[in-house]
Amino acid sequence: MKVIAMVSCLGGSGRTTLTAALASAFARRGRPVLALDLDPADLLPTYLGATAPHDSGLHASLVDTSGATALNAIQNSDGIRILSVGNTAFPSAPAILREHPSRLRDILRRLGLQDDTVVLIDTPRQPSVYADQAQAAADLSVQLWRADVASYARLAATLPTPDRTLHLINQMDPTRRLQSDLHALLRARLGSQLLAPIHRDEALCESIAANQNPFEYAPRSRAIMDLEMLAERLLQALTSTVVPARVDA
Numbered sequence: 086m087k088v089i090a091m092v093s094c095l096g097g098s099g100r101t102t103l104t105a106a107l108a109s110a111f112a113r114r115g116r117p118v119l120a121l122d123l124d125p126a127d128l129l130p131t132y133l134g135a136t137a138p139h140d141s142g143l144h145a146s147l148v149d150t151s152g153a154t155a156l157n158a159i160q161n162s163d164g165i166r167i168l169s170v171g172n173t174a175f176p177s178a179p180a181i182l183r184e185h186p187s188r189l190r191d192i193l194r195r196l197g198l199q200d201d202t203v204v205l206i207d208t209p210r211q212p213s214v215y216a217d218q219a220q221a222a223a224d225l226s227v228q229l230w231r232a233d234v235a236s237y238a239r240l241a242a243t244l245p246t247p248d249r250t251l252h253l254i255n256q257m258d259p260t261r262r263l264q265s266d267l268h269a270l271l272r273a274r275l276g277s278q279l280l281a282p283i284h285r286d287e288a289l290c291e292s293i294a295a296n297q298n299p300f301e302y303a304p305r306s307r308a309i310m311d312l313e314m315l316a317e318r319l320l321q322a323l324t325s326t327v328v329p330a331r332v333d334a
């Protein structure tokens with residue numbers, strides 16, 4: 086089992102969109118995929134073309150430190166299994182999760198998944214105990230940014246990121262001069278921790294609206310080509326023992 090957490094301190098950065106698209110990319114490569122929705126907004130099942138379950142199995146399991154709560158994943162038409170915290174309120178959850186930072190990691194270990202399974206975790210905007218749980222469980226975190234001034238300012242003010250983190254700019258539009266300049270600045274700051282960007286591409290939104298897998302909806306679109314490369318790069322990073330170290334400009 087290899088675990089990837091999709092995280093960001095920006096709203097609308099594309100965590101859910103890219104978690105769903107990467108789940109499809111890995112499934113198309115024949116990898117068993119478990120997609121975890123840790124965001125109470127509960128959109129990942131819909132983005133994956135599945136009906137969100139009404140039970141709150143994953144949330145109940147996270148707060149049940151006895152480990153007795155059963156987990157029932159749903160499955161979409163591509164065979165991607167999905168577990169979701171659901172949108173039922175668990176007011177006690179943040180305190181319990183802060184006290185037990187490795188709850189999710191323990192739950193995932195107990196699932197006894199196959200070695201080649203890829204677990205992808207969608208998270209709420211940071212700071213969030215759910216994002217912290219995801220990062221503590223992850224072999225690799227993908228930190229999402231946009232090529233905009235807000236991202237640059239946030240990144241400049243951010244402490245060095247944990248070792249096993251790669252950074253990704255989403256919704257890149259290279260025809261905009263400012264975006265290209267900011268991309269260059271972010272690349273100088275992050276060095277080899279910065280992945281190749283995902284371009285802004287309406288096909289990604291349209292495929293969700295059309296309830297279709299983006300790889301089938303628009304196989305030759307720019308974002309799909311980016312996503313194919315990203316999936317390969319992440320698999321490579323997961324199998325190598327060393328994720329590139331941070332290089333400051």
Ligand SMILES: Nc1ncnc2c1ncn2[C@@H]1O[C@H](COP(=O)(O)OP(=O)(O)O)[C@@H](O)[C@H]1O
Binds near residue numbers: 257285289
């Ligand atoms: N690469 C992209 N190109 C075009 N639209 C995108 C792209 N990535 C995300 N979006 C759109 O941006 C919006 C926010 O994406 P979403 O995945 O819900 O963000 P988050 O989960 O980080 O809040 C959605 O409307 C989504 O369709």
Ligand SMILES: [Mg+2]
Binds near residue numbers: 100101126208
């Ligand atoms: Mg989201």
